[in-house]
Amino acid sequence: MTEFLDLSTDVLVIGGGPAGTWAALRARQSGADVVLVDKGYCGTSGATAPSGTGVWYVGPDPSVRAKAKASRESLGGHLADHAWMDRVLDQTYANMNLLAEEGRYPFPVDPETGAQIRTGLQGPEYMRRMRTWIKRAGVHILDHSPALELLVDADGQVRGAAGYRRQKHHDYRVTAGAVVIASGGCAFLSRALGTNVDTGDGALMAAEVGAVFSGMEFSNSxxxxxxxxxxxxxxxxxxxxxxxxxxxxxxxxxxxxxxxxxxxxxxxxxxxxxxxxxxxxxxxxxxxxxxxxxxxxxxxxxxxxxxxxxxxxxxEGTVRGTGGIEVVSESCATTVPGLFAAGDAATRERICGGFTGGGSHNSAWAMSSGSWAGIGAA
Missing domain, CATH: 3.90.700.10 (Succinate dehydrogenase/fumarate reductase flavoprotein, catalytic domain)
Structure with missing residues (x-):
């Protein structure tokens, strides 16, 4: 008899990078049961895990924030939305402080002021701590378990996903109240560090259930x-x-x-x-x-x-470019009921317009949109 894993949960998160782990953490903190599936090993797969990244971490001083927003606005063709930029700056500031305090991330210290420097993250340490954090919170992680298709009910609402457990050699199905796609962008065969798993499968699954995309003309980065x-x-x-x-x-x-x-x-x-x-x-x-x-x-x-x-x-395609699954609310809901998108899988036009979101803006968007999608899905 063929083995088969059948799970039921409140929120299913597809992808175990920064967007996915923040989504899982925030959904769990909102009281939801959460399953996270990753095609690799959550905490080590994806573009962030082997890398170092700057973070769009800007203090609450209005003049400094205004300067931070203006630095990318003209490059992006003035297509970014100031309200979304403000939200990302607020959420990133809160998340990075939480990462320091509750996540115990070892930020470097300024030798002159003694203050932690929270404008960058080392990917291996960051993602190792995010995995530990969500496991401690009670998230059920399925490693080496790529999702292959979304499940939709008779009313057209996304209700989970089906996939395959590569090391267990059997299929699985997770039914859920809502799904967050945080599977990263698409940089297929680019050879850029960490992008070997970024094959655009999350975008494909979203397209198959009718999700709208935005900014794809800005994705050849x-x-x-x-x-x-x-x-x-x-x-x-x-x-x-x-x-x-x-x-x-x-x-x-x-x-x-x-x-x-x-x-x-x-x-x-x-x-x-x-x-x-x-x-x-x-x-x-x-x-x-x-x-x-x-x-x-x-x-x-x-x-x-x-x-x-x-x-x-x-x-680097949509790993660096801005296009992706369209988000239609502050909770990062998509045009398909029950489906949320976060990180590189979602459009970053809201904060970058038509210019690359590479580096600090990407990392800020990942942790912010992941947080909102997780709470929204919960």
Whole structure:
């Protein structure tokens, strides 16, 4: 007789990255029974788990918040929504403080002020703690259990999902009162670190039940990497000068405005970069904040601040681009009853407009939208 796992719960969360774990935590804290399924091992799979990421963590000072919002507004074609940006800034500030206090995340300390620096996270430590946190809260986790299709009742409401347990070699079904899709974006075959599981299956399942998408025209996003590398930390290239193969400065090239110049040049010749605009203090902060970015250079004997190194572009699709499942309420509900979306699976137009949400905005959106979707689903 073929083994089969049949579960029933209040909230089913599909995906075990930051959006999924925050959704599971908040749903559980709202009193719901929660099952979380992950195609990999929750806490280690996805784009955040092996990486370091900045976080859009901004204190409540209105002038500082206004400056933070304005920094991306023109880049995104003025399509972002200030009310949603304010909500994300508020929720991210609260979540990061909660992560420090209840989640016991070991943020670095400013040696001068003694205050914790909460503007970035190391993915392995972050996701390890999120897994521990949700398990302690009572979330039932099914690892290595990709969801394959959503279940819909006679009235068209999403009521769970069916999938396959890869290490147990049997099918499963989870019926639920509501479902949160937090399965990440789609960066299929990009080779970017951690995206091997980001194959767009959550988007496909949502499309199959009739969900509306938004901003997909903004999803063909590429990130800068050292040649033959997988670590995309585009923000650091804001301190870079880019060069032609013959050593001439590549005019107009940049990490935000100017990535297309790099792309066009790469069609005919190699492009090189040097992080020569970072002073000694910035260099120290960069190494402290994202040590994995520098491993690739240290292993090759390259000092990226004084040496030129070849760069390339990797497609990261909706992992970095803004498009995804449309959300139609503050609870991140979708156009399909019973279905909620969070993180890279959901559109980030609300806070990024038409420009990439890579890095700090993505991480802030993941923990914020995950929180709202989890509460809404509960």
């Amino acid at each position: 590429y990130a800068i990497v050292p040649a033959n590398s997988t670590i995309t930390k585009t923000a650091y290239y804001g301190y870079a000068t880019f060069f032609h193969a013959d050593g001439r400065v590549l005019e107009g090239a940049g990490s935000t405005k100017g990535r297309s110049v790099i792309a066009k040049t790469l069609l005919t010749e190699p492009v090189f970069a040097q992080l020569d605009r970072a002073n000694s203090e910035v260099q120290r902060q960069m190494r402290l904040g994202q040590p994995n970015f520098f491993l690739q250079f240290d292993r090759r004997g390259i000092d990226p601040f004084t040496d030129r190194f070849e760069v390339d572009l990797l497609a």
